Amino acid sequence: MDIGKTLGILILSLGCFSAVGQKYETTRNTSFMETVDADARIFVWHHFLSDDECDYIRQKAEKRLERSGVVDTGNGGSQISDIRTSDGMFFARAEDEVIEAIEKRLSDWTLTPVHAGEGLQVLRYRKDQKYDAHWDYFFDKVNSVNGGNRYATVLMYLAAADDGGETVFPKVPAPNGINADFSDCAKYSLAVKPKKGDAILFHSMNATGELEERSMHGACPVLKGEKWSMTKWIHGSHYYMGGDKYDLQNQEYTRLLNVFKAGGNHANGTFSALCNVQSYSSRKCRSGRILSGTQHDVDSESSERVLQASKITLVA
Ligand SMILES: O=C(O)CCC(=O)C(=O)O
Structure with a gap:
């Protein structure tokens, strides 16, 4: 090399x-x-x-x-x-x-x-x-x-x-x-x-x-x-532009972040969903330390719609 x-x-x-x-x-x-x-x-x-x-x-x-x-x-x-x-x-x-x-x-x-x-x-x-x-x-x-x-x-x-x-x-x-x-x-x-x-x-x-x-x-x-x-x-952070696809992703990211912060059974899966929703990954996402293979917490119809619209694949 x-x-x-x-x-x-x-x-x-x-x-x-x-x-x-x-x-x-x-x-x-x-x-x-x-x-x-x-x-x-x-x-x-x-x-x-x-x-x-x-x-x-x-x-x-x-x-x-x-x-x-x-x-x-x-x-x-x-x-x-x-x-x-x-x-x-x-x-x-x-x-x-x-x-x-x-x-x-x-x-x-x-x-x-x-x-x-x-x-x-x-x-x-x-x-x-x-x-x-x-x-x-x-x-x-x-x-x-x-x-x-x-x-x-x-x-x-x-x-x-x-x-x-x-x-x-x-x-x-x-x-x-x-x-x-x-x-x-x-x-x-x-x-x-x-x-x-x-x-x-x-x-x-x-x-x-x-x-x-x-x-x-x-x-x-x-x-x-x-x-x-x-x-x-x-x-310095998300710039809102009237509801474009990045705004929708950020909305979903914020929702997942709140679920993750609240903890509970789905915390690990939620974290992996978080990493996928955001258009860049945090250091923790890249290190994969918290990804565990548990069920993610994206269960509402609207979340699925946003994720599909933005062609995001969830890893759980
Ligand atoms: O066009 C340039 O060279 C400068 C433009 C500028 O200052 C700006 O858009 O803030």
Whole structure:
């Protein structure tokens, strides 16, 4: 066995990255990851999306674009503002197979469950359109009720502008003091130049769950051409989206968790059902320590319906 290679795969699968600028090959030949800032936990996955995926998403999104809004901190709705001048739209989670596959890939990369993510948002920036520097983290109570606060963001580029449109992190200086080839807006701060198919991952929360100041970011004005991006906002726990299949799974998970906590004859079986309902497994599930082969406790008609609808197989 090639120990070095095995170790490399292990490190990748744990989502660990070391030195700044270090590149790790992934299993897909053309893809590789780059640590842009290890302390701030900002990473780029080059060629995260294929060209076909980018084109497909743009085509599907185009007819549904509307002027983008910013989050209203009073009521959680959306309001038009000069801070953000792009056009955008949201997809439902798992809206089709392509979207579902991308969401699963995002979940694998970020080590977060699909159901903690909001629906994918597509943005189109034409000349002079931009999004001023902001945090994705919420400072108000209203917006952090659903799923808790935002934990991380992945920004994917579906098309690059001919000039401008960089994603800039104004709280982090440019690595060598200056980004010579970038537009003025992105010259002196850490910035990423959009490239079709690339994706940036950054974290709105630090390890103690507080705001990661360095996650402040903005979209520089497009100077020439058109830029398209796609955002996945990821929360700390389940993000409710009006009753989609992940909401139903989470409802069932919560019910089973309560049964499991209450204990009783079916506790072990309930635990195994729990592990299957959730779209990711806890450490205990993976270790299989509590799986015992006893009868599971999914006996209500509604539970069976939810489980069948979500194609979950129970192990008892
Ligand atoms: O499109 C970009 O480069 C930035 C988008 C953004 O800041 C956001 O969606 O929060």
